[in-house]
Amino acid sequence: MDAFLVSTGIVALAEMGDKTQLLAFMLAAKFRKPAPIIFGILVATLLNHGMAGALGTWIPHLLDAEVLRWVLGIGFIIMAIWILIPDKLDEGDTKFVSLGVFGTTVVAFFIAEMGDKTQIATVALAAQYQSFIAVVLGTTVGMLLANAPAVLLGNKFASSLPTTWIHRVVAAIFAIMGVAILLGLGSYLGL
Template identity: 65%
Template sequence: MEAFLVSTSIVALAEIGDKTQLLAFILAAKFRKPWPIVLGILVATLANHAGAGALGSFVTSLVSPEVMRWVLGLSFIGMAIWTLIPDKFEEDDATFARFGVFGTTLIAFFLAEMGDKTQVATVALAAQYQALVAVVMGTTLGMMIANVPAVLLGDRIANRIPVKLVHGIAAAIFAVLGLATLLGAGEGLGL
């Protein structure tokens, strides 16, 4: 349950102001069909984060628990720093209109998530918790918590969210996870 809750909260916070959330705003404004966009986000996120989570789970079988502790601890601290850097959205991320609303959203979101901080967080969380399904479900729910309101409410909420504050909170959570991991938290889990 901890893996699910931590994964959900970290990704929901980290996603505020992220390029994929900006993509959700743009797709909503462009197509004005929220439900195919929401479904596209869900499917793209499940596919992307399942692969990322599987990678995180696999990596733990390749290295010793001591090395993994350092890799994870430093990864979480790196994520804390990365979370404080604003994302830039490229208009090219949403240029798949010939595939319809669902297809455009699916392709654009899947590609936009490649190497994104929430995908990297999913790899690290899956390695940390060794609970692939809980982490993927949590990170996917976190993406949906951040992006569904962006699709449904669009511009009405975009300017009301204190993005710097939310990113600061997410960065603090990543930093605490990193420091806790470096100090030995999770050793009872085989890390």
């Protein structure tokens, strides 16, 4: 349960102001059809984070436990720093309009998530918890918690959120997790 809850919370918070949330706003404004957009986000996230979770659960089988501890600890600290860097939406993220609302959303979200903070976080969380299903479901729920309101409420919702503070809190969580893992305290904290 820890893997699911931590994955959900971290991704939901990390997604605030992320480029995929900006993409959700753009798709909602362009198509004005929330149901296929939200379903497209769900499918794209399950596919993308499914691959990331599989990689994350595979990595510990390749690395010695001590090396893995250092890789994960440093990785979480790098994520803490990366979270503080604001995202910008690339023009290429919405070029697939001929695929319809659902298809455009799936392709655009899948591509936008490649190498994104939340995808990398999914790899790290799956490696840490060794719980593919709990992590992928958690990160997917987190994506939906952040992006479904973006689709449903549009720019009014985004402008009222203190994204700078949200990013700082998420960065602090990642930093604490990284330091705890490096100090060998991860198991005491449920990591």
